[in-house]
Amino acid sequence: MTDFPQETSPRTTPHSSRDYPLPVGLSDVTSDINGGPESLSFAGESDPLRQPREIIPRVDNPCVAEQLERLLSIIGQMIQLVKQERETRERKRREVNDMPPLPPLPPLHAYCDEDGSVLMEWLFPDLRVGFNIEPNSEDSGWHVVSNKKAREFTASGQLTNPRELIAHLLASIMANI
Amino acid sequence: MEYPDRCIRGIPRFDCLLEGGPHPSLRLYEFHRPSQERKEWHEESINWMADEDAIAFTLKQTNEDGSLQFKVGIAILAHIELNKLKKHHEDLFDYERRPMEGNKYHGNLLLRDGLRKERKNMIRSALAIMSEVILRENIQEKK
Numbered sequence A: 001m002t003d004f005p006q007e008t009s010p011r012t013t014p015h016s017s018r019d020y021p022l023p024v025g026l027s028d029v030t031s032d033i034n035g036g037p038e039s040l041s042f043a044g045e046s047d048p049l050r051q052p053r054e055i056i057p058r059v060d061n062p063c064v065a066e067q068l069e070r071l072l073s074i075i076g077q078m079i080q081l082v083k084q085e086r087e088t089r090e091r092k093r094r095e096v097n098d099m100p101p102l103p104p105l106p107p108l109h110a111y112c113d114e115d116g117s118v119l120m121e122w123l124f125p126d127l128r129v130g131f132n133i134e135p136n137s138e139d140s141g142w143h144v145v146s147n148k149k150a151r152e153f154t155a156s157g158q159l160t161n162p163r164e165l166i167a168h169l170l171a172s173i174m175a176n177i
Numbered sequence B: 001m002e003y004p005d006r007c008i009r010g011i012p013r014f015d016c017l018l019e020g021g022p023h024p025s026l027r028l029y030e031f032h033r034p035s036q037e038r039k040e041w042h043e044e045s046i047n048w049m050a051d052e053d054a055i056a057f058t059l060k061q062t063n064e065d066g067s068l069q070f071k072v073g074i075a076i077l078a079h080i081e082l083n084k085l086k087k088h089h090e091d092l093f094d095y096e097r098r099p100m101e102g103n104k105y106h107g108n109l110l111l112r113d114g115l116r117k118e119r120k121n122m123i124r125s126a127l128a129i130m131s132e133v134i135l136r137e138n139i140q141e142k143k
Helices: A050-058 A062-096 A162-174 B055-061 B079-088 B117-129 B136-142
Strands: A108-112 A116-125 A127-133 A141-146 A154-158 B008-009 B041-048 B074-078 B093-097 B106-112 B131-137
Touching: A050 A062, A050 A108, A062 A127, A062 A154, A062 A162, A127 A162, A127 B117, A141 A162, A141 B106, A141 B117, A154 B117, B008 B079, B055 B074, B055 B136, B074 B079, B074 B136, B079 B093, B079 B117, B093 B131, B106 B117, B131 B136
Parallel strands: none
Antiparallel strands: A108 A116, A116 A127, A127 A141, A141 A154, B008 B041, B008 B074, B041 B106, B074 B131, B093 B106
16 A cells, blocks of 8 residues: 655545555556646657756745755656666566557656746646655655545645655556556 | 536736646635635635526626726636535635625635645645636637
């Protein structure tokens, strides 16, 4: 069971990640109300972190910029690790059957909010992942929501251990695209 | 209270969509305005689809200067999805019908005050993932 660090939803709430782990093994990734996976930017983007990296120089608050840079670095490292694992898995799958390669990760979108924070949104066919980077790092956080094809869960928490969080998120996401 | 099956959130600006595409950003559900009726809640206006004219009415709504309020288009949300979100987060999220002078369809999505931002964003994101975006140009094409 996937168990997020710093998860803040009450344990009694059915919509917490403790009750609804990220759906590893989900095979149907077609989306209903938000369009199919082809409407996401799966193709033509070799670096999913390009756009957030580009806004770092435009972030006024140095503490926010530093956190953003660090978080992007962690996400980048984790993506590399997961990619290696995925490539191994793809090779095995192709040996068994001539399956098409898995699509690349969609781009992460980042923008500066009016209050000096930076918001990042990462859209997958049935999931949305978000990060809010705040001037006070203790206020920075993350959230995940999914639609009914991915069990309709919601989860959020403080961004106090991003490495562990990103590892959990990416492993689950990659298993489902 | 009885609710129509769906409601409409007007899309005023292209930055309410991620890179102008068909997916809402969190900016579509900002909840900047304190609720006029309920203390400790903020609201975001919607129109309930009480009849077949609700979409056309929404698309014709104007700002004080006469310009179109929802230049980009609309997002449709199903009441059943809103209800599920409310049941799972009763302390965070609610909605209401609130007809007003000149707009019988009017209502609000409501978000509790005083939440940590990631909790707010979780609700905003849940609204975004359940939204079906229809761009104005596509609606006009269908006519």
